Amino acid sequence: MSDALERARGAARRLKVFPLPSVVLLPGTALPLHIFEPRYRELVSDALAGDKLFAMAQVVPGQERTPKPDLEPMLCIGTISMHEKLEDGRFELLLSGVVRARVVRELPTSKLYREVEVEVLEDPAVPDGDDDEEALRFALLELVARLPTDVGERVAQATVRARGGALADVLASAVMEDVIRRYEVLCERDVHVRMQMVAEETMVLVAGMQSRKPEGLLN
Numbered sequence: 001m002s003d004a005l006e007r008a009r010g011a012a013r014r015l016k017v018f019p020l021p022s023v024v025l026l027p028g029t030a031l032p033l034h035i036f037e038p039r040y041r042e043l044v045s046d047a048l049a050g051d052k053l054f055a056m057a058q059v060v061p062g063q064e065r066t067p068k069p070d071l072e073p074m075l076c077i078g079t080i081s082m083h084e085k086l087e088d089g090r091f092e093l094l095l096s097g098v099v100r101a102r103v104v105r106e107l108p109t110s111k112l113y114r115e116v117e118v119e120v121l122e123d124p125a126v127p128d129g130d131d132d133e134e135a136l137r138f139a140l141l142e143l144v145a146r147l148p149t150d151v152g153e154r155v156a157q158a159t160v161r162a163r164g165g166a167l168a169d170v171l172a173s174a175v176m177e178d179v180i181r182r183y184e185v186l187c188e189r190d191v192h193v194r195m196q197m198v199a200e201e202t203m204v205l206v207a208g209m210q211s212r213k214p215e216g217l218l219n
Helices: 002-010 038-049 131-144 149-159 164-175 179-187 191-207
Strands: 015-019 030-035 053-059 071-085 091-107 114-121
Touching: 002 053, 002 071, 002 091, 015 038, 015 071, 030 038, 038 053, 038 071, 038 091, 053 091, 071 114, 071 179, 131 149, 131 164, 131 191, 149 164, 164 179, 164 191, 179 191
Parallel strands: 015 053
Antiparallel strands: 015 114, 030 091, 053 071, 071 091, 091 114
């Protein structure tokens, strides 16, 4: 992800932005998108011709139906990791979250889509043996033990290399369906508070699940 992070840092002064209230992209996770509106076809075409980056943003509540709603300050910069351009100009793509960013100001543009200047917000490293990370990993293990085997394996694979705040982001993407809660995770800059939030939510989910039966001849 280091190359994508470098590109994100370079894009901070003029970043393409896609406001979509129904989803929240978190760093380290992937979001499939179907692009059909002309302004976002232009955005994707320009991104593919350049740094392959754009940001997913939330809009201020109550302004979802306005032509140009105000943007919430926190967003996630993503990189296009896979794409297919359809014959009619639409796109199917996978956007991979790279890093948090905060909107500094919206920029004037001649494009159909919107562009912003942002401050890139990278997580600090978490030391080995951190108590909050250990609690988060315990919650993850409890969740995996209760999921169907194939689902649990996918969750485990998605989180195996993640540490600290990144682990919280990936796990939040797996357990939090509510857009408001996911946006709260995106907004939480304090890595320890974020890990605590996600661990608590995961354990609430675990409490309502039964342990998976051992697989084998005795089943």
